[in-house]
Amino acid sequence: MLEQSMAPPHSKILIADDHPLFRDALQQVVDQAFPDAAVLEASTLDEAMIIAAHDDLDLLLLDINMPGMNGFNGLIALRNAVPATPIVVVSADEERETIQQALTLGAAGFIPKSMAKASMVQGLHEVISGKVYMPVDLSAPLTRGQMMIDDDFQQGYAALTGQQRRVLEMLVLGKSNKVIAFELDIAESTVKAHVSAILRKLRVNSRTQAVLNASKMLGTVRAMPSL
């Protein structure tokens, strides 16, 4: 029998999904898994960011197809905003690559929307106890924030610090060092140092290579400004 609640007695759990019906369904799952938890809801990435910033969340359930998500960028943004909060990605997409990407980018678990309620409850218990939950056997050891794809770039990405990931995200958006420095309120030389560290960890020779690979890995198609 499953333990009823590994979560703190008054834990806060955010359900971020744009479909009210599915939010209701997820809330039933959460209620069953953690009867004492306070459940918050968001229907857009912006709402989720605001709630995550103001509430000390114990768990976040995130629909990756929600408005504003832009592929996995929303997951990355939330991970950077609340690095200590485990994030479970909820998606109708059950492709192995999607699951691997979500876990690579720091998700604490992946729950397909087609999954049985009991399995979802079990998955949430595993995540809240500090484990990584995945719906299928990906046949390789996996830890939160890491990955098992034999890919230097993705391994490098997992090794980036929070600030380095923020800089990389802005590089992907085509921003110059000067603009990044302004927006992060740091010196341009600091941005350059971060870029150098990013290139070293990602094992690429230029920001252009880093941006191209990052765009591919994040699963987003962007108009690439001149770099």
Add this chain to the structure above:
DNA sequence: GGGTATGATAGTGGAAGTGT
């Protein structure tokens, strides 16, 4: 048109400050 000076930008190396 070709050479040179200048400015903007990218990238590296090293060092200091801070938190764990």
Add this chain to the structure above:
DNA sequence: ACACTTCCACTATCATACCC
């Protein structure tokens, strides 16, 4: 001690403007 963040000084590259 170590990792991370930040900054400075420096070099390299590229585009543009100017002069001959």
